[in-house]
Amino acid sequence: MNNRKKKYNCISCPKKANCFDKLSKEELKLVDDNRLEIKYNKGEIICKQGGFAYNILHITEGSAKLYVEHNDKKLILSLLNHTDLIGLHSLFYNNVLEYSAACLENSYICSISTNIISTLIRENIEFATSIISTLNKDTSRFYNRIISLTQKQLHGRLADAILHFTKEIYNSDEIELKLSRKDIADFTGMSTESAIRILKEFHNDKIIDLDGKKLKIISHQILEKLSEIG
């Protein structure tokens, strides 16, 4: 499996997901020997809803969107970066993926067989509890998403999205979005036109400063308020 030169290796990889910190050097070596490193271009699909879930994916470099599809409509559930693993939700449950993921920029993805991960879970209880912790963190994000999407109106949903991007994804008030307007609409569960209209409204009302994909928060206070009142 090691027939291609890899850019990273698991033992020294500075971007490995948290749960891998629980693994010994020998265990990391096992992962390293059994992974593939794949380069994807912007827009390419990493894994597909309805397909087999044989691998756990890790974004070593780049970023991706995770989404579910229904009748040609998409809902982006989350944005992924190197802190996330894709596919954990199929472990010990089913081997069919319930979501798709696609790259938002050119990315390097590590692919590890679920067998390897399952084996490590069975052999290293610290790793196992860390996986449970990771799963539950994901679920926690779901609760926030589902409240936002079902209980709030467009302005509240968009405020949530902007706060999520700046606080949790980029950790900066001034960001360069990798999402298209349609992606923003798919993330907030509204039509593209509505997303554009409200973004412009926020801009005109000096809540944000928006120039193409450059976004800067001007008033945290108003965004938080909009998020709260829904």
Place this chain on the structure above:
Amino acid sequence: MNNRKKKYNCISCPKKANCFDKLSKEELKLVDDNRLEIKYNKGEIICKQGGFAYNILHITEGSAKLYVEHNDKKLILSLLNHTDLIGLHSLFYNNVLEYSAACLENSYICSISTNIISTLIRENIEFATSIISTLNKDTSRFYNRIISLTQKQLHGRLADAILHFTKEIYNSDEIELKLSRKDIADFTGMSTESAIRILKEFHNDKIIDLDGKKLKIISHQILEKLSEIG
């Protein structure tokens, strides 16, 4: 802790959640010795969003609704019966609950300290993987819920709900709902009035037969179609 007479005991309990099948008799004894059995009346709250998550709850008899609250509005995420455990999503992650649960009828609830469950997870890897499986099954239900709630219109959402109740909760085409009209609305993310109107529409169109809380499916086909087209 054993100062009150209990109606059930873990070793012989016919209704224990699946993951407890992985425990030895000694381990089940440990659970049995460290649990409380509490009788709740219909409508009473079992656990509260924002409160501490010190216990894992199991519905030994009865049923409950699990919901999230935001600005006085509720969204019922799922209906619970004896196959479910409440509180697993806080394990190894945080000790604050992200949802509430309330009884839909008079119920017996077992309360087990998360410490006991954590210990068992660390000591019994089959139990641990079974917990992961349970968590992932829950997440899978979330995917369906979030698609239903965000991508479908009222008729599709209500069709989803009816199919869910009959197929997954009661496993019968003819059921006696324990939910009020408002609960149905909270489950499908619509106003009470809309829920009533569309239920009546389904009744008039001979898709279901509805008399108070007695519900019978007449046309699976149309319900499935409505669910599909959204």
Place this chain on the structure above:
DNA sequence: CGCGAGCTTGACGTTGTTCAACTAGAGTGG
């Protein structure tokens, strides 16, 4: 018998989508 909670109905207003047209910018081939 009267009270109150849950249920039901119709009228109306708001929210958000759809549709169609238009614009700007990036890539392509002659």
Place this chain on the structure above:
DNA sequence: CCACTCTAGTTGAACAACGTCAAGCTCGCG
């Protein structure tokens, strides 16, 4: 270098979906 095309982004108007409000109803219960 200039049409040409293609895609993403933008705008306004019409329309549909859905919630809100207010009123009336029903049924169980004290």
